[in-house]
Amino acid sequence: RHPRLATNSQGLTRRDYEGVISTLCAGCGHDSVTAAIVEACFELELPAHRVAKMSGIGCSSKTTNYFLNYSHGFNSVHGRMPSVATGANLANRELTYLGVSGDGDTASIGIGQFVHAVRRRVNMLYICENNGTYGLTKGQFSATNDRASKNRKGLDTPFDSIDLCNMAIELGAGFVARSFSGDKAQLVPLIKAGIRYKGFALIDVISPCVTFNNHTTSTKSYEYVRDHNHMIGRLDLVETSAEIEADYAPGTSADVTLHDGSQMRFTKLDESYDPTNRETILPALERYRQRGEVA
Numbered sequence: 001r002h003p004r005l006a007t008n009s010q011g012l013t014r015r016d017y018e019g020v021i022s023t024l025c026a027g028c029g030h031d032s033v034t035a036a037i038v039e040a041c042f043e044l045e046l047p048a049h050r051v052a053k054m055s056g057i058g059c060s061s062k063t064t065n066y067f068l069n070y071s072h073g074f075n076s077v078h079g080r081m082p083s084v085a086t087g088a089n090l091a092n093r094e095l096t097y098l099g100v101s102g103d104g105d106t107a108s109i110g111i112g113q114f115v116h117a118v119r120r121r122v123n124m125l126y127i128c129e130n131n132g133t134y135g136l137t138k139g140q141f142s143a144t145n146d147r148a149s150k151n152r153k154g155l156d157t158p159f160d161s162i163d164l165c166n167m168a169i170e171l172g173a174g175f176v177a178r179s180f181s182g183d184k185a186q187l188v189p190l191i192k193a194g195i196r197y198k199g200f201a202l203i204d205v206i207s208p209c210v211t212f213n214n215h216t217t218s219t220k221s222y223e224y225v226r227d228h229n230h231m232i233g234r235l236d237l238v239e240t241s242a243e244i245e246a247d248y249a250p251g252t253s254a255d256v257t258l259h260d261g262s263q264m265r266f267t268k269l270d271e272s273y274d275p276t277n278r279e280t281i282l283p284a285l286e287r288y289r290q291r292g293e294v295a
């Protein structure tokens with residue numbers, strides 16, 4: 001039986017979680033992100049009427065049209081999606097807020113909005129489809145483009161890039177991840193975990209712009225990202241920590257057995273930022289590093 005015809009326990013197929021047909025360029029990484037969101041929503045059996053899709057302006061922000069036709073949604077002005085999501089959260093705390101934005105929307109015009117959504121712990125999953133370029137206005141560098149990266153004419157980016165993940169961690173976000181649009185096996189569990197996380201969750205997805213920033217000297221090209229896509233965390237770690245977020249009270253700990261048989265202790269983050277809880281994650285990552293399982 002074709003996977004698209006399989007149903008979940010709600011009797012819905014993957015097609016039921018899709019939206020209108022994409023008008024993005026053929027091969028755009030953003031359509032792969034859409035496919036991962038559809039898969040995650042199908043597997044989580046999310047009721048469409050309990051979801052609010054939030055976006056700003058840019059090729060990335062068109063993504064919310066391409067999944068969950070019958071959910072709530074708001075396409076805000078450029079960079080202002082975090083404020084609209086904050087207000088919607090205040091009006092209705094019961095919905096699942098799923099924001100999709102781009103690097104121009106997030107790291108340039110909307111940077112002030114983004115940082116305050118993080119520090120206010122707005123309850124949402126914020127996906128940044130990051131291609132280092134303004135695709136909608138024909139390929140100018142954005143603030144996330146790496147200094148070493150060149151444009152199509154061979155000119156260097158003159159500035160250091162803004163790292164959204166580092167910034168979100170610094171501001172106390174409890175769930176921060178980076179992935180690649182071409183790695184669906186990694187991206188789907190991350191999106192599922194981000195949706196289930198209570199608080200602000202960021203997934204920075206490197207999502208190549210195949211039209212304007214996919215040449216050999218770009219560090220955001222499909223080939224470059226594919227060849228430098230190294231996992232620094234484990235999917236079972238992400239899934240397990242999301243379960244603990246869902247099932248345990250703030251401040252409590254749980255010992256879990258990972259797939260390789262090793263034990264790890266997780267402490268659920270409190271709603272308020274608590275460095276002593278965050279530090280419990282770091283020794284665990286250091287253990288993985290010493291065992292050569294993470295870069």
Ligand code: SF4
Binds near residue numbers: 027029131208
């Ligand atoms: Fe995607 Fe770039 Fe085309 Fe925009 S211009 S749809 S980012 S490939």
